[in-house]
Amino acid sequence: MLSVPHLDREFDYLVTPEQSEQARPGARVRVRFHGRLVDAFIFERRADTDHVGRLGRLERVVSAEPVLTAEVRRLVEAVAARYAGSRADVLRLAIPPRHARVEREPAPEIAPDPPVVEPVDQAGWARYQAGGQFLAALGEGRAARAVWQVLPGDSWSERFAEAAAQTVRxxxxxxxxxxxxRDVDALWQAAIARIDESVVVALSAGLGPTTRYRRWLAVLRGGxxxxxxxxxxxxxxLxxxxxxxxxxxxxxxLAEPRAPYPHARDVAMLRAHLSGCAALIGGYARTAEAQALVRSGWARDVVASRAVLRAAVPRVVALDDSGYADERDAAARTARLPSIALQAARSALTAGAPVLVQVPRRGYVPSLACGRCRMIARCRYCTGPLSLPERGGAAVCRWCGRGDPALKxxxxxxDAVRAVVIGARRTAEELGRAFPGxxxxxxxxDTIVEHTDDGPALVIATPGAEPRAPRGYGAALLLDSWALLGRQDLRAAEDTLRRWLAAAALVRDRASGGVVTVVAESSIPTVQALIRWDPVGHADAELSTRTEVGLPPAVHMAAxxxxxxxxxxxxxxxxxxxxxxxLGPVPLPPGARRPPxxxxxxxxxxMLVRVGRDHGLTLAAALRHGIGVLSARGSHHPVRVQIDPLHIG
Structure with missing residues (x-):
């Protein structure tokens, strides 16, 4: 595969009679290009050629395994066109590196018929409006598309497994x-309870290259x-x-950090469109991109009625974080919490239930600032942010790891410093003093706890690392909301609500005494969306706002x-x-990597380039053309092109 942009096209080679049997479309081969051997795939076999001149021959067929299927090839080409990338870059994402020993292993026998799957219980999906209809459409093989809002207390993995079982059936x-x-493991357990384990395959980077390629081959071979x-x-x-x-x-x-930087959601929906199959996006929160699919009519809403929702959600209380020092409760001052929030935690602990405390960052004090002028403390060597890894320790740079024992x-x-954000370990220390025993x-x-017991305990967790309690948490405290909402990021409000809802969904419902306390001003729209448990309304308002100011997904934008x-x-x-x-130019935003x-x-x-929704592919094609011209000339340094990046700056 040639990663040079101006050579992103097919090349014709002769296949010798000895190679003909193994040189099938999709197979890996080695060819000589411009005097050197390169890896390649066979796209198709033809009896004629458009090439004028003498054709070179295939050097050898690396493997007769047709690893590039026709469907995946169409998807690769569509992704490259959508994201202004080269097919070689997308192929590196789509097809894992070869392991010859794994290919030589005896292939397991594949049952000729689909596995027997018991009828799916529709009670779980029946709680949602149009949920039963979506499940019925899957059973009939129709291309139903839905954006599903998961109820708090419901198991998304169980519902996903039911939808998969209905499709396999x-x-x-x-x-x-x-x-x-963690999500792979949760869905795996739910799936094998309904589908024969031998036909359920889990693919993730943590498997290691050999195991992952073995499983990927099983998928390719129809297993x-x-x-x-x-x-x-x-x-x-598949x-x-x-x-x-x-x-x-x-x-x-889900956003790929390598060129051409595709988002898995968009690739999945593109694949559903190309294959003519059903699609489902689910979550406790909702993105503006998912809401755009609903608003356009491409997908349908699958949500619970307000009556069902009210019975499932915990009570949510918002408390302003100003004036802690004026409270009479000494523990409240120590733990950075209003006394009302501490009382909710005490009530849950007294009732024998665990309490979840969500903090935005891990560590002890992950961000420091000057105690006098509030300037962020930075490393004198690399300008990275300084943090306190432990109590009484020296400040350490989060980028280069150098210590700075004498901050100034x-x-x-x-030489006075203050904490900008209090980390999970410091919070655990403070709450331990507030709740002795x-x-x-x-x-x-790196120390994620998967599950916790039902007994009284304080669980301090960062977003995404919250353990599950068997019967749910009695209360949840959401701290340092300003650290999430105050970020200079297009998606700050959306991402904050997503993190809050994921934690709040682990709390028992209102009838069982579940309480969620968010330390934030109740007038903030994102806080109101949490109190009302209205992620759909928040996503719709977010999409309308982006439409007014011309930001994705209302438009397409290239960075x-x-x-x-x-x-x-x-x-x-x-x-x-x-x-x-x-739009621009502007300096490269803080935190963005320099282009290679x-x-x-x-x-x-x-520099940002903005076009309407109908001109996204045209913009990508224009940029691909420009990249190819500059690559052929070799007179300029590479320019990184990202279509609809998550973080614009």
Whole structure:
């Protein structure tokens, strides 16, 4: 595969009679190109050629295994067109590296008929309006598309497993994409309770290259009816696909960090469109992108009625975090909580239930600032943010790891520091003092706790690391809301509500005494959405706001990162569609990685190109053309192109 953009096309080679049997479409081969051997795939076999001149021969067939199926090839080409990328880059994401020993292993016998699946209990889906109709459509093999709002207390993995079982029972295959390994494991357990374990395959990066390739081959050879995996599994070579599912599409891990930077949700929906199969996006929260699918009519809402929702949700209380020092409760001042929130925690602990405390960051004090002028404390070597890893320890840079035992503000010279954000371990320490004798459990970073007991305990967790309690938490405290809502990010409000809802969904319902306390001003729209438990309304308002100001998904936007000369040259060569609007240039946003191939001494800028929803493919094609021209010339440094990036800056 040639990663050079201007060579992103097919090349013809002769196949010798000795190679003919193994040189099948989709097979891996080695060819000589410009004097060197390169890896390639056979796209098709033809009796004629458009090439003028003498054709080279295939050097050898690496493997006769047809790893590039016709459906995956169409998907690869569509993703490259959508994200202004090269097919070689997408193929690296879609097809794992070969392991010859695994290919030589005897292939397991595959049952000729689909596995027997018992009729699916529809009671779980019947709680949602149109839920039963969606399940019935899967049983009939129809291409139903839905955006599903999960009720608090409901098991998304059980419902996904039921949808997959209904699809497999109809004789087709299903694909489920989830953010991380915890979700893979949860859905796996739910699926094998309904579908024969021998035809359920889990694909994730944590398996290791050998095991993952072995399982991927099993899918390719027809040994899987359901594939569960993380973002790269969206390209799994399933035949006769009947359903594509995505859970929690707002999670950042579903965005591919490698070129051409596709989002697994968009690839999954593109695959559903190309295959003509059903699609399901589910989660406790809702993204503006998912709401756009509903608003356009491409997908249908699957939500519970307000009466069902009210019976399932906990009571949500918002408390302003100003004035803690004025409270009479000394424990409240110590634990950074209003006394009302502490009282809710005490009530739950007294009743024998665990209490969940969600904090935005792990660590002790993960961010520091000057105590006098409030300037963020940064490393004197690399300018990275400084943090306190433990009580009484020296400040350490979160980027380079160097310590700074003698902090002094670069602006005012003060040696006083203050915490910008309090981490999970510091919070656990403070709450341990506020609740002496109570078990304190911390779940964050590399020490994630999967489950906790029903007994009284304080569980301090970062977003996404919350353990599950068998009968739910008696209360949840959501701290440091300003650290989430105050981020300079297009998706700050959306992501904050998603994290809050995921934690609040683990709390018992109102009738069972469940209480969620969020330390934030109740007038903030995101807080109101949590109190009303209205992620659909919040997503609809978010989409309307983005439509007014011209931001994705209401429009398509390309971010071009590179040195000024290269970005200017790319825009000159790209045949941008009529009406394309240029925004910028601006300096590369903080936290964004420098584009590869740009020398360190050159400044990097970001230019945004905005077009309407109907011109997304035209914009991508224009940028691909410009990239190819500059690549052929070799006169400029590479420019990183991202279509509809998660973080615009």
């Amino acid at each position: 109809a004789g087709r295959t299903a694909l489920a994409i989830v953010p991380d390994q 899987a009816r359901l594939v569960i995996g993380t973002r790269s599994a969206v390209f799994a070579p 035949a006769d696909l009947g359903l594509v599912m995505v859970f929690d599409d707002g999670d950042d891990t 503000c670069a602006r005012c010279g003060s 109570t078990t304190v459990i911390t779940s964050a970073g 071009l990162d590179g040195d000024p000369d290269s970005v200017t040259a790319l825009l000159e060569e790209a045949r941008l569609p009529d009406g394309a609007e240029l 191939g740009v020398p360190d001494e050159l400044a990097v800028i970001r």
